[in-house]
Amino acid sequence: GWAGEGTGASGKNRHVCHAAARLEMGSLWEEFNRLGTEMIVTKAGRRMFPTFQVKLSGLDPLADYVLLMDFIPLDDKRYRWGWGNGGRGPDLGVLSPSLPCRYAFHSSSWLAAGRAEPAAPGRVHFHPDSPAKGAQWMRQIVSFDKLKLTNNLLDDNGHIILNSMHRYQPRFHVVFVDPRRDSERFAHQNFKSFSFPETQFMAVTAYQNHRITQLKIASNPFAKGFRDGDPEP
């Protein structure tokens, strides 16, 4: 899908106002999102799967850009996985309205369980090729496969710090590197942000929804060792 910035196109520098980003592997993201995507967080840092990848267009080929990502809490709730009412049935009343729960009647599901932990320091992840020319960024798919998620509040590896059992929305930012002397004054005009709703996820230390586990195993090459049935290329 395509995503625009929340603030509208007005008042943006001409180097970013036409920027557009198409999410790659959109159908895979949607398949996960229908089940309720979970992303593992570990002390050492864990990659995302699917990897966040975009195809860019509308940049100035000759201008310099920095690409980065950050992660926004989707609500102020903490979640837990289970039945929540002693096994008498799913308590749908406490489900977040936007949270997929297609299988709530067949198994456990996500339940709101109190207010969110205080937000960790809002780190950002710069794409390691930054800065680079617009032509370079548009030449091929931009992949954030070096990005890692951690639940270690004291992490000093520069990873993204998230709270487990909380929901997040990945955000992607294109920042024009303004060569003007007083470029700070135009900072608010020099970037454009993109949010793809199908990439939102629950941070977990271990998978809760078995269907998510199976889809990860089926689609992540590094998990091939856990596949049992005959493959379908």
Added chain:
Amino acid sequence: GWAGEGTGASGKNRHVCHAAARLEMGSLWEEFNRLGTEMIVTKAGRRMFPTFQVKLSGLDPLADYVLLMDFIPLDDKRYRWGWGNGGRGPDLGVLSPSLPCRYAFHSSSWLAAGRAEPAAPGRVHFHPDSPAKGAQWMRQIVSFDKLKLTNNLLDDNGHIILNSMHRYQPRFHVVFVDPRRDSERFAHQNFKSFSFPETQFMAVTAYQNHRITQLKIASNPFAKGFRDGDPEP
């Protein structure tokens, strides 16, 4: 060791005139060089071992630099490995004066065998982190471990093209990215080059000197599978 530019320090831009480069793993390079370093070239491209790595100093921390390497033919000769005169003894008369031949009396050695092949297109290898600030380059050792050597004249992977059985001198260049409009006019002032004689080598498709093979096996982690004796950490 430390290496300066061949042309002297005069007439250089202030952003490069104090630049200095120290070769890392110098003792390992010298150990290879005493035996006569050989580097494998393949159609698909092969890394160098030892890897060319330098520690930089004297850059402007806030200025942009591009780092790159190229390879200069050391002479206009083609070489072959063997005795050269039917087994009656080494023909030292055809040995290049600068070529190590410590073991010429105990085994085969390198012999000049005609004029060099026409030089392949003189490609360069840009360090993939280029361009970057001087501070970034000086922060830690700069490693050219992505550089690959090939003997394929039609290579389209951007690898360095060399002729097998020819000798080469790696060269390292620090290029200041001049922000001035007419920077082309100052191009000759904006770079500084370094040559470390201990890094010269013979390009080969298969190792000729068994002592080189053994030293590669002993010192390259990827060749650990060929070690037999007990290790020395």
Added chain:
DNA sequence: CCCTTTTCACCTAGGTGGTAAGAT
């Protein structure tokens, strides 16, 4: 005969979820 190419077993390096133990 000398050099090059291809294939291979054996490594390094690091990304998977499973599992059992640990923590709260």
Added chain:
DNA sequence: ATCTTACCACCTAGGTGAAAAGGG
């Protein structure tokens, strides 16, 4: 009971020289 951690077997991905086959 629920969540977290540490370790593991099993992968992907790719860098080694050995050995055999290929080419002039």
